[in-house]
Amino acid sequence: MLQVHGLTKKFGGVAAVDGISFTLSQGTITGLIGPNGAGKTTLFNLIAGMYGPSSGTLSMNGQRIERRRQDERTSLGIGRTFQIPRPFPAMSVVDNVMVASGGQSGERFWRVWTSPRAVAREESDVRARAHDWLRFVGLDHMADQPARTLSGGQRKLLELARVMMVDPRLVLLDEPGAGVAPPLMKVIVDKIRELNARGVTFLIIEHDMDLVMSLCRPILVMAQGKLLMQGSGEEIRRDARVIDAYLGGTAH
Numbered sequence: 001m002l003q004v005h006g007l008t009k010k011f012g013g014v015a016a017v018d019g020i021s022f023t024l025s026q027g028t029i030t031g032l033i034g035p036n037g038a039g040k041t042t043l044f045n046l047i048a049g050m051y052g053p054s055s056g057t058l059s060m061n062g063q064r065i066e067r068r069r070q071d072e073r074t075s076l077g078i079g080r081t082f083q084i085p086r087p088f089p090a091m092s093v094v095d096n097v098m099v100a101s102g103g104q105s106g107e108r109f110w111r112v113w114t115s116p117r118a119v120a121r122e123e124s125d126v127r128a129r130a131h132d133w134l135r136f137v138g139l140d141h142m143a144d145q146p147a148r149t150l151s152g153g154q155r156k157l158l159e160l161a162r163v164m165m166v167d168p169r170l171v172l173l174d175e176p177g178a179g180v181a182p183p184l185m186k187v188i189v190d191k192i193r194e195l196n197a198r199g200v201t202f203l204i205i206e207h208d209m210d211l212v213m214s215l216c217r218p219i220l221v222m223a224q225g226k227l228l229m230q231g232s233g234e235e236i237r238r239d240a241r242v243i244d245a246y247l248g249g250t251a252h
C-alpha cells in the first residue's frame with residue numbers, strides 16, 4: 001500500500017529521518033516504536049505531507065506522493081492523528097468532528113449565496129456522519145459539550161472520530177494510548193481492531209509496549225532517524241540492538 005524509499009528529512013543539517021525504507025502492506029496494523037527523538041513523528045509528517053522530504057520517495061498504491069500537498073494525500077486516503085490533540089476548546093465536540101471533514105462546500109464562500117440549499121443539505125449530511133463516528137467511538141453523549149470538557153482519553157477518541165471523517169484507507173495514529181486511562185485504552189484498541197476488520201490499514205506510533213505487542217504486527221523500530229529493524233513483538237523483544245537503543249546506547 002505504502003512504499004517508503006530512502007526517505008530523509010533534515011532540519012538545519014541534522015537528519016531527523018535518515019534514509020528510511022520500508023513497505024506497509026494493506027490490511028495490517030503496523031507499529032512504530034523507538035526512543036524519544038528517534039524521528040517517528042517526523043516520519044508521520046513526511047507521510048501525511050506536512051512537509052516534503054529532503055530526499056527519498058513515497059508511493060501510495062503505486063503513485064508517487066512525496067511532493068503532493070497534504071490535502072491531495074488526504075484525498076488519496078491518508079489520514080493522521082496528532083501526538084498532542086488540540087481540539088478547538090470552545091467549539092462543541094460534534095463541530096470539532098465536522099471541521100475535520102474539510103472541503104465541504106459551505107466553506108466555499110460563494111456557494112452559500114448561489115446554492116444555499118445544497119450547502120445546507122451537505123452540512124446536514126456532514127453533521128449526521130459526525131454523529132455516526134461519535135457514536136462509533138462512544139462519545140455521542142458529549143456531542144454538544146465544548147471540547148474542553150473532554151478527558152485526555154476522550155480527546156484521543158475524538159481524534160479517531162475526526163480522522164475517520166476523511167474516509168481514510170491508511171490511518172497514522174501518533175501515540176493513541178498516551179495519557180489514556182486503562183478502561184478507555186481498551187475502547188481505543190477495540191475501535192482500531194474493528195476499523196482494521198473493515199479494511200483500514202494502520203501505522204501506529206506508541207510507547208506503551210503492551211499495547212504495541214498485542215495490537216501490531218509487524219513492528220518497526222526507529223532510533224536516531226534510522227530504521228533499526230522490523231519484526232514481530234517476540235523478535236523485537238529479544239533483539240540486542242533494540243534493547244541497546246532504549247538503554248541510551250548508540251546503535252552499533
Ligand SMILES: Nc1ncnc2c1ncn2[C@@H]1O[C@H](COP(=O)(O)OP(=O)(O)OP(=O)(O)O)[C@@H](O)[C@H]1O
Pocket residue numbers: 011016034035036037038039040041042043083
Ligand atoms: N520542525 C522541526 N525543526 C527542527 N527540529 C525538529 C523538528 N521536528 C523534529 N525535530 C527534531 O527531530 C528529531 C526527531 O523528532 P521527532 O518528533 O520526530 O521524534 P519522535 O520519535 O516522535 O519522539 P517522541 O517519542 O518524543 O515523540 C528530534 O531531535 C527533534 O528535535
Ligand SMILES: [Mg+2]
Pocket residue numbers: 040041042083
Ligand atoms: Mg513523536
